[in-house]
Structures are given as structure tokens and as C-alpha cells.
Amino acid sequence: MLLLPLCFMVLLAGLTSGASNFPPELPRCHKGDTSCIINVSHMLISKYARTGYPAAGFPQVEPFLVKRFDISDGRTGSLNLKLNFKDVNVEGLSGVKFDRAVGFGADPATSKFEMYGSFPKIVLRGKYVADGRILILPIRGDGDAEIVLHNPKFSVKFKPGTQQRNGRTFLSVDKLKVLVEPQKMNIKLANLFNGDQALGTNLNQFLNDNWVDVWSELHPSIHVAIAEIMKSVLTQLFKRFAYEDLFLED
Secondary structure (H helix, E strand, O other), rough: OHHHHHHHHHHHHHHOOOOOOOOOOOOOEOOOOOHHHHHHHHHHHHHOOOOOEHOOOEOOOOEEEEEEEEEEEOOOOEEEEEEEEEEEEEEOOOHHHEEEEEEEEOOOOOOOEEEEEEEOOOEEEEEEEEEEEOOOOOEEEEEEEEEEOHHHHHHEEEEEEEEOOOOOEEEEEEEEEEEOOOOEEEEEEEHHHOOOOHHHHHHHHHHHHHHHHHHHHHHHHHHHHHHHHHHHHHHHHHHHHHHHHHHHOO
């Protein structure tokens, strides 16, 4: 699920890669050429997903380590669950397929910035701590966790703020919206109920049999968490580069 911070950043990395202070062998696109933007993004991921390209600000994304990720849902539905993850390896990001990009025009103040795509599978493995309930059953546990999202589709929509400095346009993160929709989700939480094998197996089975309801309860918190991570990444990127540096001159 934490794959999404990378998706939008990869798209922008593809744009920035040809700026004057970037390695000249990496391509960049004309403003609004969304086909080129998608192609460059696919190229960067296929070539540098496992190694990164620090000179172009492109990080390693396969696997991608997330030190901490918290999900908290305090609503009064049938599921009330808090999950705290740490040292999570996210696998599958290199399989991203960008289907569509919208906007990325000459004037960032009026242009749209949207991207849509999917992944074959996203796997998250790490440590977890769980606290909550399902119906009247308390949930407690800590140990190894694995969450698998099958064929997740995603969309990212971003609206920047703009600031003029020395005749150049610099962006800031104004509004950012993320949506993720898996076709199926599998969850495996080890060491539930202090290692009670029967209760743990039954709860994992319940979570997987009712994954649609679990996702429905948890996805608002997940989307907010992803958006906050993306905002942090983009803020750092926008501090380094003016918008004019991101494209070829027309």
C-alpha cells in the first residue's frame, strides 16, 4: 500500500531527469506530452527500480523499506482495529503499469496533475502490533505480518501551490488525493492472541474471508497515510527543482 508515494514521484523523476543538472543520458518530455511521461516513467522503473539513480533523485523502489506505518480506525462499525507496522519491505513496485496521465501542462497553476495505473501484486512484509476488536472479539497480537494486494488499481491527483523566485516557478504541495482499489486482499498476522494457534488461524481466516469489509473499514486511514508520505517526498523534490527544469523547451 505504501507503493503510491513512489508512483507519483517516479513520474516527476522522469520529467526532471533531463534538467541541466541531471545526467544528460536520461530523457525528459515536452509539457503536456503525457505519452512521453508514461514511457519515461516505465523506462526509469524497469532500469533503476532495484538500484535507484541518486544523481537524478530516483530512489530504489524494489524492495522499498518503510520504517513505520500506522493504521488506526476508530469508527464504531463491526471492525475497530489499530495496526502499527515497522520495518516493512514493500515488494512489487517495479511491476507498476501507468495507464494514463492527465495534464502536466505549461502553467502549473491551472494544469491538472493526475495519474492512473495498476500493479500485478503488492506484498508488504514486516513486524506488526494489533489492538482492537471484530464484533465483540478482542484482537491482540504482535509479530510478523504479511499483506498482499492483488491487482490493485490506483489514482493520484495533485494540485500544487506556486511561488515565483528569481523568475522561476517553484511548486509546493497544496492538495493531494490517493485512491487504491485491490481486486483481492490477503492478510496473515502471526502470533495473535499470545500465540494461540487455533484462535490465530480462525481470525486470519475471518479477515481473509471478509477482506472486502476489512478494506472498506481501513482504506480511509490507508489513503491518508499514503498521501502524507507522498506529500513529504514531493516537498523535498520541489525544493530542489523549478517547474521550468522539468521539461524540454518547446
